[in-house]
Amino acid sequence: MSGEGFPIKVGVLSLITTLGLAAGILTYQVRDRHQRTEVASLLASGDPARAPDIFRRYGCTGCHTIPGIAGADGKVGGPLVNMRERVYIAGIANNDAEALVHWIVLPSAFDPKTAMPDTGISEAEARDLVAFLYQQ
Numbered sequence: 001m002s003g004e005g006f007p008i009k010v011g012v013l014s015l016i017t018t019l020g021l022a023a024g025i026l027t028y029q030v031r032d033r034h035q036r037t038e039v040a041s042l043l044a045s046g047d048p049a050r051a052p053d054i055f056r057r058y059g060c061t062g063c064h065t066i067p068g069i070a071g072a073d074g075k076v077g078g079p080l081v082n083m084r085e086r087v088y089i090a091g092i093a094n095n096d097a098e099a100l101v102h103w104i105v106l107p108s109a110f111d112p113k114t115a116m117p118d119t120g121i122s123e124a125e126a127r128d129l130v131a132f133l134y135q136q
Contacts (some may be wrong), residue, residue, distance in 0.1 A: 033135070036136075043131070044097045044130035050128040056071075064080050097134065
C-alpha cells in the first residue's frame with residue numbers, strides 16, 4: 001500500500017523540477033534582455049522604447065523587416081536583424097553605435113548612390129533606433 005503513492009510523488013517532483021527549470025530559464029532570458037537593453041542604451045545614448053514609433057513615422061517599416069515591430073516586413077532594404085553582431089553597416093562602415101547613428105541620419109554621406117533615403121531623422125531619434133537595434 002505504501003508503494004502505491006510513489007509514482008505520483010515522483011511525477012509531482014518531476015513536474016516541480018521542470019517548472020523550476022523553466023522559471024530559471026525565463027528569469028535568465030529576461031535578465032539577459034534587460035542587460036542587452038541597458039548596454040544598448042548606453043552604447044547609443046538612446047531609449048529603445050521610443051524606437052517603434054520612430055520606425056513607423058519615418059517609413060522604415062515599409063523598406064525593412066524589423067523584428068519586434070508590427071508591420072515591419074519591407075523587402076526593399078536589408079532586414080534589421082542581429083545588428084549588434086554585424087561587422088559592417090551597409091557593407092561600407094564599421095559597425096559601431098556612432099557610425100550607425102550617422103548612417104541613419106545621413107546615409108548619402110557614406111554612399112551617394114545608396115538606395116536608403118535621407119529621411120530627416122534627427123540624431124536623437126537615430127540614437128533611439130540604434131539602441132533598439134542593438135538590444136535585439
